[in-house]
Amino acid sequence: MSSQPFTPKVHLTRLSSNAETSNLQAKLRDTLTSKVKIFPSELLWDDLGLTKFEAFRTLTSDYYPARNETQILIKYADIISQSIPMKASIIELGSGNIEKTTLLLSALQKQEKTIDYYALDMSSDELSTSVHTLDIKFQQRGGISCHGLLGTYDDLVLWLHKQQHGVVSPVIFLWLGNSIGNYCSRDAAALLTRIVSSEMTCELRFIIGVDGCQNISQIERCYDAKNPLMQAFLTNGLRHANRLAEMSLFRDEDWVCTGCYESTESTWKYFYVAQEDLEMDLLGTSIKFVKDERMLAISSAKWTEYDIASIVRKAGLVVRNAWKDTDDIYGVYLVCQNPSGKL
Numbered sequence: 001m002s003s004q005p006f007t008p009k010v011h012l013t014r015l016s017s018n019a020e021t022s023n024l025q026a027k028l029r030d031t032l033t034s035k036v037k038i039f040p041s042e043l044l045w046d047d048l049g050l051t052k053f054e055a056f057r058t059l060t061s062d063y064y065p066a067r068n069e070t071q072i073l074i075k076y077a078d079i080i081s082q083s084i085p086m087k088a089s090i091i092e093l094g095s096g097n098i099e100k101t102t103l104l105l106s107a108l109q110k111q112e113k114t115i116d117y118y119a120l121d122m123s124s125d126e127l128s129t130s131v132h133t134l135d136i137k138f139q140q141r142g143g144i145s146c147h148g149l150l151g152t153y154d155d156l157v158l159w160l161h162k163q164q165h166g167v168v169s170p171v172i173f174l175w176l177g178n179s180i181g182n183y184c185s186r187d188a189a190a191l192l193t194r195i196v197s198s199e200m201t202c203e204l205r206f207i208i209g210v211d212g213c214q215n216i217s218q219i220e221r222c223y224d225a226k227n228p229l230m231q232a233f234l235t236n237g238l239r240h241a242n243r244l245a246e247m248s249l250f251r252d253e254d255w256v257c258t259g260c261y262e263s264t265e266s267t268w269k270y271f272y273v274a275q276e277d278l279e280m281d282l283l284g285t286s287i288k289f290v291k292d293e294r295m296l297a298i299s300s301a302k303w304t305e306y307d308i309a310s311i312v313r314k315a316g317l318v319v320r321n322a323w324k325d326t327d328d329i330y331g332v333y334l335v336c337q338n339p340s341g342k343l
């Protein structure tokens with residue numbers, strides 16, 4: 001018998017080419033030759049990467065964000081869903097395993113709303129499984145139609161530009177899991193701006209889950225870089241780069257994964273640290289690291305309601321409503337276009 005995992009066949013719309021090999025290789029080369037080296041996040045989130053992140057998320061008892069966000073959605077799904085109009089389209093950015101999405105879609109179905117739900121992710125196995133699971137769950141009672149969009153946030157922005165004249169019903173962007181915090185505040189505002197300025201003629205709203213924890217020891221316990229499950233997730237990113245380049249660019253023994261909280265940016269950051277002077281060749285370009293040089297792997301910002309309001313304002317948006325967990329650290333925010341249009 002085959003040992004291949006079962007991947008249900010659902011139709012996924014492939015958005016564009018940003019997640020494709022040649023573009024990723026070029027992006028890797030560009031980021032590794034820039035002054036501040038940042039590992040492309042797309043390389044962390046292949047199918048294997050997502051599986052490893054899920055293992056970290058579900059098996060690390062100190063990992064509070066998913067627990068706290070789920071608590072909010074269980075408690076407030078009915079109320080949050082009231083801010084999603086009839087016949088709206090929901091586009092979930094980085095849908096992942098859709099556990100929390102199911103809570104919202106169930107509430108919408110109870111409210112007998114007709115909704116087109118689009119899950120966007122660049123991890124094709126997980127996306128295919130998730131959309132299939134939602135399809136089975138929701139198709140019987142009707143109202144909720146589920147679709148999969150395979151691609152990156154950048155691909156989505158290009159795709160939205162192409163849809164601009166065809167969309168009339170409201171579009172709700174669902175961005176859960178503090179994924180917005182993988183960006184620095186400037187880049188988060190820039191991405192929101194690009195989405196908002198996609199010139200769609202319909203009304204746009206966002207529902208964004210944000211971790212606002214300000215307790216540094218709680219953050220350090222949660223994201224401990226020595227956690228083998230986190231190490232496995234991060235190491236897979238380097239190995240994915242090797243698979244992509246079809247050569248051993250990054251040898252496991254040359255790199256150590258570390259993490260620290262940077263209070264000036266309210267952000268937890270993971271780094272790959274070179275263990276000696278290294279030189280590698282990618283697409284004909286020589287890339288050098290000096291011993292102890294850090295390359296940013298991924299970050300997780302901890303933004304309060306005040307921070308979020310200031311980030312979305314830069315995209316011409318306002319926080320219209322906020323739902324918090326009982327610890328008052330995690331927030332789910334309803335963000336709308338600013339009627340005054342002022343930035």
Ligand SMILES: C[S@@+](CC[C@H](N)C(=O)[O-])C[C@H]1O[C@@H](n2cnc3c(N)ncnc32)[C@H](O)[C@@H]1O
Pocket residue numbers: 041042045050093094095096097098100120121122123151152153154175176177178179
């Ligand atoms: C931390 S997980 C969150 C998953 C889910 N939204 C949740 O709240 O549990 C981040 C998800 O975003 C996806 N992702 C990360 N960067 C992305 C990008 N640039 N474009 C599309 N998906 C992305 C990953 O594949 C992963 O499924």
